[in-house]
Amino acid sequence: MSVQSTDRLVDHAAIRVNQAFIIGLLLLAFVLNWPALAAFVAAVMLLGTLAPDLALFQRIYRDLLKPRGLIRPHVIADNPEPHRFAQGFGGVVVALGALALFGGWTVPGWALIWLVIALAGLNLGVGFCAGCFVYYQLNRLGVPGFRARPIRQE
Amino acid sequence: MIERALIAAGLLLLGACLFLAFRAGHLRRATRRATAAGKPAILYFRSDLCLPCQTQGRFLQELQAALGDQIHIERIDAHAEREKAAQYGIFTVPTTLVMDAHGAVRHANYGLADVHKLVGQLQTVGVGAHPSHLRM
Structure with a gap:
């Protein structure tokens, strides 16, 4: 399949592998x-947000799964920033959940973690990225820092 | 551990059921709004504020070129036509709704839907697609 010539490309197979690892x-x-x-x-998740090259699960995809042909790339025109935001936000929620668990707050802790499982599952199964949706809403509202805008279509 | 595994399985099943119920409701709502095109159709909700919509648009162009008059594809700018998008219950773009010839919305795709997936869905509404003619 031909890929449009643009420097805004995202391999969605890497994102799906990442989500599968997170959920699993x-x-x-x-x-x-x-x-x-x-x-x-x-x-x-948080390290991968701050330094994408160090994202462990995506490295597994890039260095092990893709070269062996176990998973085919799926590169499309997309902004990477919303996906990084979604991962970072999810990482914060999981971190808060883990902290709650270590603090003895079992129900809130696992509730936060199940929230991330549900949203990651929605992305993996249906293709709806809740974090990306929030990112673009913040972009539309002009919130500083959320600068990545989709390229205007012809 | 067995108990927790069963709880996890139950929660996953509950989540799946909730999603299926949501989608079924969405399909019913969209069908009430839709008008029959006389042939299978795809309603494609897009926006200039959506980069993956470029890819979705390309997929639909390929589909139209391969299937010709067998299907009708309608492109709707969800940002410019907010009221119409709201009537169809659209909350994200790209969203593609696959309708049969009688106007019943049979499939809803939230996010990018590749050609292979759309071909499969169109076949369920009576389109004799030829996937070998499509670049995948």
Whole structure:
């Protein structure tokens, strides 16, 4: 499939692999009642937001899964910023959930983590990125820092 | 651990059911608003404020070129035509609604829908698609 010539390209296969890891590991953390695993996922998400090249789950896709042909790339014209925002926001929520769990607040802690599971599942299963939606609403409202605008279509 | 696994499975099932109920409601609402085109149609809600809509637009161009008069594709700017988008219950773009020839909305795609997915959905509303003619 041809790809439009633009420097605003995002590999959505990498995003989906990232979400699959997040969902899978957070579910595992819940089943095993293992807050430390949730904290690890939060750390990976936040580090990947601050330094995308260090995003562990996307590195697994890029360095292991894609070269072996296990997952095909799906590169489309898109802004990377909203996806980074979504990951960062999700990372903050998971971090708060993990902190709540370490503090003994079990129900709020797991509720926050399940919120991220649900939203990541919505993105993975249906293609709706809640974080991206929030990003573009903030962009429309002129909130400083949310500068990435979609390129005007011809 | 077994109990927590069952709780997790139950929550996932509940989430899936809620989503399916939401989508079923959305399809009913959209059908009430839609008018039959006399042939299968795709209502494509887009916006200039949406970069993946470029890709969706390209996919739909390929589909139209391959299927010709078998389908009708209507492009609606959700930003410029907010009221129409609201009547169809649109909350994100790109969104594609696949209608049969009688105006019933049978599928809703929230976000980018690739050609393969749209072809499969069009086949359920009676379009004799030929995927081999489409670049994937």
